[in-house]
Amino acid sequence: MTKKIVTLSGDGIGPEIINAGLQVLSAVAEKIGFDYELDAKDFGGAAIDKFGVPLPDETLEAARNADAILHAAIGDPKFDGAEIRPEQGLLKIRKELGLFANVRPLKIYEPLKHLSPIKNVENVDFVTIRELTGGVYFGEHTLEADKARDINDYTRIEIERVVRFAFETAQKRPRKQVTSVDKQNVLATSKLWRKTVDEVAKDYPDVTYEHQLVDSCAMLLITNPQKFDVIVTENLFGDILTDEASSLAGTLGCSASSSHGAGTAFYEPIHGSAPDIAGKGIANPVSMILSVAMMLRESFELENGAVLIERAVEKTLADGIFTQDLGGSATTDEMDKGDFGAVVK
Template sequence: MTTTKDTPRRLGLLLGDGIGPEIVPAARLCVDAAIAASGAPAVEWAEFPLGADAIRTHGTPVPDETLAGLDTVDAWLLGPHDSVSYPEPHRSRLNPSGTLRKHFDLFANIRPARVFAGAASVVDDADLVIVRENTEGFYADRNTFAGTGEFMPTPDVAIAHGIVTRVASERIAREAFELAMRRRKHVTIVHKANVLMLTTGLFRDACRSVAKDYPEVTVDDFHIDAMTVHLVRRAKDFDVIVTENMFGDILSDLTGALAGSLGIAPSVNSSATHAMAQAAHGSAPDIAGRDIANPIAMILSSAMVLDWLSGRANDPRLNEAARRIEDGVNAAVLAGRATPDFGGTDGTASFADAVAEQIASA
């Protein structure tokens, strides 16, 4: 796709399941407000089928037309999926987000955790980012060309294999160090090399090798079990944390909760050519349709994808739009606006309105 700075950006929308049809439109509202305020051309939105609705209409949670359509947009917003409720055989297959990550080789999963001024949190002053390798490790179906990473030779024995490669470890390490150079220049490598000496030992050593190219960055490393304790006791001491797939998934849930709520935990999944905004939390089917879901994570994820797109398109207006979204969320929370999980009384839609108003009035 040939674009210039004045070409409207095309962003995909995948509403997903559960609270997805509530929080994704909330993010879209804020993106539109921020794009208008930044002076960039209006976004052209393209919605594609995904999840339970796609099973009903296309016979699969991720139709081929969705994969083809996402290749025509600049980036996309993915709502959460409720794959455990899908009928078989879909429930036992790679879930929609895993399918998209694998198909587009979205190897970097960036998950910030930051305490909001004026909001309740478990820890004080945390502002860190988990940089998670997104394609390997012990997660079945993401790290094999065909088949799965799990199998059962007998009904009473289950086996999982985890894969760690130097190439994948070094490319995620480089993402972490590049990010640290734009932040506080501190990278923490998390592994379990005292037990998983070959696999996570390779990951640790590959990260250390990349560190030599960034002499300005302070580097330390911890075992995964010790890291959970450090985060609870002194989360504010950490800047960028780089780790493998499963450890990153676990740590980012922890840091999201420490910052106040999983409802505020954003993320972006990216490669050099594609990016997907995806809240770190799940589909919360128990509160779907009740207008009480927290849209902050999805809204901030959309800001992250605009920031990624700004670098790829060399358009500072998109970076400005991303900052306007972040500032709008901060201002709304500081003004006492929040959904029930975050100590407030706002609904999903009214909170998004409040953020959009802050963006427009800034």
């Protein structure tokens, strides 16, 4: 059966890197016999320019009816301070599709270890599961001249579903270990979070688990990142910790992510739209390409296609083909069509 993939190129370098990702998808699909069709839709700042909103109804409807969504980048500085911003479209599509679990694997490639800000990055391999549709980002916000208020709400159901997702993720990994991150010594939502984790853990006796306060976890990510296997945490903490974790790799350009829940799964690089280099042909497409690999594995159960892409990325980096953010001079097309393309094809 032909699978339908909605593509959201978005803003900045988005159109360039999604083109690279789709070229790789085409090559792999031909090799493994994967039938698909693409449906490109407006999203983010580009959609605001055309329709006045970052998530047009047509885009949302197409996303609901797709088998997977590939998103490249969102954000444009011309909307800074505006009432309607591109990022609002990202929050809305997550909420509308019920995408409550954001998955960010961290792998540090051997040729890029010198870019890491810390010395000890041997054997670092963990994944962070961030709750994505609850918490302070979706609470009530009040801003007055000399006072502001943000409400952080969580229900047991919201916590339980993402915690179960994390334990089930751990069951598929060799170490089968979960670290739950909260701030239960201060926050009521964290007290509920920890209580729920303890109750859910009883259903997964093959998985070991521990609790960490968010400040302790932030320190350990730098001093002992090897201790982690699967990290699960709430929305705000997850936003901060995943960016800290990605810095261990020395670049945002080689990390992909996925978001899962009730609706169509959503795949995207973890980096932003990089408007300063948009249109120059020098953007690093690896995060986008690895997002394609995650899509093949997680939405379509095509492990062979995902592995082809991941091995191609490893060989390309091992051959020293780097874009400027990695200290090299390769263009976006050279990363995609050079040794990388040869490996895939």
